[in-house]
Amino acid sequence: MRVVRKDAQRNRERVLAAAREVYAEQGVEAPLDVIARRAGVGNATLYRRFPDRAALVEAVFHETLDRVRQAGEEARRAADPWAGLNAYLEAVFTVLAGDRGANDLMTTGLQGVPSLETLHPHNAETLAGLLGRCRRQGTVRTDVGTEDLLFALAALGRAVPALETAAPGAWRRPLALLVDGLRPEAARDLPAPPLTADQLSGTLREMNRTRSRPVPG
């Protein structure tokens, strides 16, 4: 009985390690049988433990996503919202840069992953709260809203793994330039209205669809 539990535990760890590798290489839509092969376990064993992709993705990334959520909680409590905003973005991008699988997960629309479904609204609320406080503090321009920041972060976030491959740590520079564009000192009139929440969701869905397009030929 003891031996069986140990074996089961070892198999589980092997599957999680293999999944983490494969997700980093191929993204979180990699097929389960590739992961089973990499882990050296049968498909049946893997499916018994993780009935679908979302369950396995949750097991692999639960801790990472929860760390981002915690960074959000901390930033919300920051006495200085501008410092809180910068610390939170640093934490988010450290994850986006450090783990290609987590990046793929956080920037795709994979459904049914509980930690991700918690994190998305949590992230938006963290940013909305901090931006509001920064605007009142005078450190963020009054014409910039949560949708502006979410879109800009999504566009930069998707480029971060490529940047990280070519120049580790270099993401800090474009992120700083992005944040400087939020400051009131340089603000000129913006030439278009902000995205609505629906337009932002539509944009992120479409960014996702475009990226995932298989290139034939």
Next chain:
Amino acid sequence: MRVVRKDAQRNRERVLAAAREVYAEQGVEAPLDVIARRAGVGNATLYRRFPDRAALVEAVFHETLDRVRQAGEEARRAADPWAGLNAYLEAVFTVLAGDRGANDLMTTGLQGVPSLETLHPHNAETLAGLLGRCRRQGTVRTDVGTEDLLFALAALGRAVPALETAAPGAWRRPLALLVDGLRPEAARDLPAPPLTADQLSGTLREMNRTRSRPVPG
């Protein structure tokens, strides 16, 4: 003889129109036989006219890319470099937003397309020249270089087709925020050195590879 030439001309136009459609839908790596089928011509006819993908892409996008190059020439002659920079970025993004095939072409590393091989260095020189003049003018911070701008434009440019689908014209707003981040008024010390030219090429190549990754499963 006259009839033959007319037929040939009609076939050529049909192929170019079909190619433009297919490139907008599937990107410029779409296979030639999909284009032949869409145009209603045989593969042999298409290959006789356009021996490889690059030749067809050149024929479809030559005018568009040349228009961007001309916008660069105009911007270089602008009396006010800040106005020139903004006008040029507006012209580039109008193309990136208006033609998904052209966007795909301008943000991929497809080799052997003469207009693209002319445009890439021309674009970098246009931006380098304008940035230099803007820095001396005091309208752009002194710590921002051409690689910073090229990277930021690439990251935003790739998100533009998705944005355009959800909210036509909305790209003007994130572009304005990006440009405001270049202004000296809001500049704080940047936390990482600029990319070298090689690191930038590596990043763009990798962004490309990642996007084009077929998603299995």
